[in-house]
Amino acid sequence: MPAASARAQCCEQAARGVGSAHRFMIETIRFATDGSFPMSDSLESATEYVIEVLEAKGTATRDDFDVPGIVAESHAIANGWDFRAIEDATFWGIVARFLKL
Numbered sequence: 001m002p003a004a005s006a007r008a009q010c011c012e013q014a015a016r017g018v019g020s021a022h023r024f025m026i027e028t029i030r031f032a033t034d035g036s037f038p039m040s041d042s043l044e045s046a047t048e049y050v051i052e053v054l055e056a057k058g059t060a061t062r063d064d065f066d067v068p069g070i071v072a073e074s075h076a077i078a079n080g081w082d083f084r085a086i087e088d089a090t091f092w093g094i095v096a097r098f099l100k101l
Contacts, residue, residue: 041080041081041082042081043071043075043081045081046071046074046075046081046082046083047067047068047071049083049084050067050070050071050074050083051067054067054095063100064099064100065095065098065099065100066098066100067098069097069098070094070095070098073094073097073098074086074091074094077090077094
């Protein structure tokens with residue numbers, strides 16, 4: 001199953017059993033994985049990608065999260081700057097850990 005297809009299915013399944021904050025994240029990743037965010041091999045493009053994903057629905061901003069922390073941990077997991085290959089649950093787990101309270 002292609003990654004985008006698997007993500008969509010995972011998102012739909014997860015949306016059935018989670019609260020509104022998680023639904024926001026699930027809907028955002030659907031938007032972010034449709035190919036609308038080109039990635040290049042740089043810290044800057046990875047940072048831009050994370051910010052666009054976080055702000056895609058308009059209910060959160062980059063100021064709500066430690067974006068450099070998200071980028072650093074995602075880079076370590078992805079072993080590169082293209083974060084689209086990171087599993088949804090893993091990516092949003094990282095995001096959740098870097099939410100500013």
